[in-house]
Structure formats: structure tokens, C-alpha cells
Amino acid sequence: MFSALMLNAWGSASIVAVVAGVVGFFIVLRGSAFAAHALPNGAFAGAAGASLVGVDAIVGLAVFSILGALTIAGLGRRARHDVATALVIVVMLGLGSLFLSMTTEYAPEIYSLLFGEVLGVSSSELVPIAVIGAVSIAMILVMYRPLMFSSVMPDVAEAHGVRSARMEVAFLLVVALTTTMAVPVVGALLIFSLLISPGAAARCFTNKPLAAMGLSVLIALGTVWSAIALSFLSNLPIGFFVGSIGAATYAAGRGWVAWRRNRPRSPRATRTLPRAVAG
Numbered sequence: 001m002f003s004a005l006m007l008n009a010w011g012s013a014s015i016v017a018v019v020a021g022v023v024g025f026f027i028v029l030r031g032s033a034f035a036a037h038a039l040p041n042g043a044f045a046g047a048a049g050a051s052l053v054g055v056d057a058i059v060g061l062a063v064f065s066i067l068g069a070l071t072i073a074g075l076g077r078r079a080r081h082d083v084a085t086a087l088v089i090v091v092m093l094g095l096g097s098l099f100l101s102m103t104t105e106y107a108p109e110i111y112s113l114l115f116g117e118v119l120g121v122s123s124s125e126l127v128p129i130a131v132i133g134a135v136s137i138a139m140i141l142v143m144y145r146p147l148m149f150s151s152v153m154p155d156v157a158e159a160h161g162v163r164s165a166r167m168e169v170a171f172l173l174v175v176a177l178t179t180t181m182a183v184p185v186v187g188a189l190l191i192f193s194l195l196i197s198p199g200a201a202a203r204c205f206t207n208k209p210l211a212a213m214g215l216s217v218l219i220a221l222g223t224v225w226s227a228i229a230l231s232f233l234s235n236l237p238i239g240f241f242v243g244s245i246g247a248a249t250y251a252a253g254r255g256w257v258a259w260r261r262n263r264p265r266s267p268r269a270t271r272t273l274p275r276a277v278a279g
Helices: 004-030 033-053 057-076 081-101 107-115 123-142 144-152 154-159 164-186 191-205 209-234 238-262 267-278
Strands: none
Touching: 004 033, 004 123, 004 144, 004 164, 004 191, 004 209, 033 057, 033 081, 033 107, 033 164, 033 191, 057 081, 057 164, 123 144, 123 164, 144 154, 144 164, 154 164, 164 191, 164 238, 191 209, 191 238, 209 238
């Protein structure tokens, strides 16, 4: 489980989990789950096109991710955000279908970009993954306060000079970078689970932003570590465990919220409530 090949898998998956935990917290907070779903699936078309012309797949991922983010941000100013996102994903998936129809030579590589190839990450690939991940985290840290402000109270933030449109573009570019880094490791279909489940579960357990962000990272790390270990022991696909564990953590979070909402009040709180109301 801890051979040289597996160490690359542990390292790359851990990097992806940390970045996904941080970025995913803001995706959930801003209600940008649809965009987080659209960019990885649309970027897959870029990888298919890059393979068709003989360019490194990560170049195609980066180009299509960034173009998709800029298009969503640009169209979203003039129309409903979900409509703009839907149009982008439809166009990019259409291009991906076209690129795939023009070649069968790179089918295994394209398939791996859909479902990921954690166990196939080489030592040379760890460097670009780590660099892109560091850039994504750095961008979040730089714009943390205005991004948080515009995510929680967009109208108030706008009144205080925080341009929501600029924040949207900047944040979608971070999501695009995260997509570029994560798709070769966990795949276009599974990165959505890592971007959404940990952040959504963390928000169920705490309302404190920094605590929720940290918990989101811990949940994402626990998800990928457990998935790799269970896949190694059972010889089942890693993706199955990533999706299942992600769903389970969110279900646990919703269960925690329901328990807190429905738990009986303490006798002391019940006794003091009439006096507080009467006063």
C-alpha cells in the first residue's frame, strides 16, 4: 500500500483533497455547484482535443477550463447564471463528442480523464499538480475577505466597493485551475463529489467560516485516503468509494442538523424562556 507507486497516489490525492476542500467551501457558500459541475465536464473536451492534436492533455484542460470560466462569468452578467452555465457545458460537451468521434487512438487516456487515474500518477506529474494547487490556494488567501463578503452579503459588499462581477470572474478562474489540477487525478466525474460533499457537510457541522473550511479539508482528505485504502484492499474502483463516502458524509451532516433542530431543550432553558419573553 505504500510502495513508490502508491506514494505518488497518496501525495497527488492529498493535494487535490486540500485544494478541493478549500475551494469547495466557497462553491457551496456561493451556490456555484452547477458551475463546479460544468467546468470539469466541459474541460474534458479540451483534453480530448489536446490528445487529438498531439498536445499534453493538461494543456487542453487548462485552456477549456479557463475559457469556460470566463464565458460563464461573462454571460452570467447579462442572463441567468444557470442558463449561461448550461449553455457553456452543452457547447463544450458537443465539442468533446466531436473530438472523440475523430479518433480512437487515445481512448484509454480519455477514459482515465473521466474517472481519474490516481494509481497512474507519476513523480513528474506531482510537480505541476502541486504548483497549480499552490496557486489556487494562494488566490483564495489573497481574496479571502472580499470573496467571503461578496459570498455572504453580495448587496452590502457591492455597496462597500467590492465588485461582485470581478469576484465571480476571479473565483471561477480558481475553480478552473482546480479542475485542471484535479481531473488527471480523480477524473472529471469525481472531482464534482470532492468539490461539493466536504464543503456541504462541513457547513452542516459549523457556521464559523474558518472552522468550516478546515473541516471541509479534513473531510476531503479523509474521503480520498479512505477511498484509496479501501480500493487497494478490495480491488474495487476508487471512484465508487469517493462518491459513496462523499454522500455518506453529507448525509451525516444533514442528520446532525436534524438532531440539533429536534433535540429537546434543557429544563433550564425551558424554565428561563417565559421570564425572558415576559421581560
